[in-house]
Amino acid sequence: MNKNSVSVRISAKDFAYQEIKERILKCEYTPNQPIAEEELAKDLKISRTPLREAMQRLELEELVVRQTNGRLKVAPVSVKEVRELFLVRSILEGIIAAEAAEKCTEQDVRHLSYFANMIKQTANERDMEAVSTFGSQFHTYLYEVSQNKTAVKILRQLNDHIMRYRRLAHFIDTKETSFEHEALLEVIAKKDKHNAELMMKKHVLKAMEKAVTALKQYENTMNENE
Template sequence: MHLKKPTLTRVSAKDIAYSEIKERILKCSFKPGEQIVEDELAKELEISRTPLREALQRLEIEELVERQSNGRLKVASISVQEVKELFLVRSLLEGIIIVEAIDNITENDIKHLAYHAFMIKNNSSENNYEDVDHFGGQFHTTLYTLSNNQTVIKILFQLNDKISRYRRLAHQVDTKKTSDEHETILNFIIQKDKINAELAIKKHILDSMEQAVMGVKQYLESLK
């Protein structure tokens, strides 16, 4: 019997460049407003200019890269106004998500959410922001999947890329408060209390907005 060899998916140079540059932008290795020097970046990533430009065009569409009046590119700027807009829209969309998720949730799903809530709390006690952020993301992504609202999910993933960058800048995050809020949300989900679950998740996101606003103000002030 001959076993069929697994098919290997070939990753293109432009996809590699896109992923690498995007990660650096979201993690703030590339700072807001930083100039993108294509020759230097192509050399660093060991790719030609053509796939690099294709990757940058994709990031420009996603508004993570901005084209200046002289035609050159820079990392997208940040503003307090954008923070407020992003988090407000996210709070409204996640309100829709949680109501629809409650309709579809099973006991196994609740166990899955409870695990993430536990890990958030466990890492919060050690002020481990990176892991709190990771498991918080998993908690919300689980709700996205359960809602099965593909339109809202698509918009949220687009928003969350930008939000991720702002959260990196707003590193002064109260992990204890985040932990408590996820437990509160989970309890309302278990009770199938849609009204309070929606209110709780909106409050959680708007509280995060206030932290992000403070962080961005401090960051912008440090540049003066």
């Protein structure tokens, strides 16, 4: 096998991984949906080998699960998982906020202020998608400022799973999240590590309760449609 053919194979594997993962996270593939690999390979216009490698990677990330018959399906969702994900996230995000408050510069505060202002502006427009995007950018910038690579690595894995719950049902109170990010920015700008950590934990745990409510509503809807 020459180098070019190896490059094509790896490219196909990565393409399949990214495409399928995006469809799962955006809930285009719904929880528990069976995955027909032959049809999927045709849809993505790739062979079964790179698809199989991509699916193995997604299985390791627990975004797809293997059934007793050997076939794959999209991972299910549950209230238990929601609570576990958000609880762990609250602790790690709290650490990030505290360390970011300690290390942030005036330039960092300006960047965070931009994101907070955009959250406020889009919240007033009731644009939940934009609020979510700018909120993610606010948190991602804190990740960079904190320089805590271990916490960030774990959070990125958690946030992939959390995104599915956000997509299942919008549970963002746009005005409330706007106020919370402004308050967080204020204590971070003051380099108040203690309150930055406490406020971030509270922010994430409030999101958890909304996610639980949204999931229960989603499950009720699914049960009614069966």
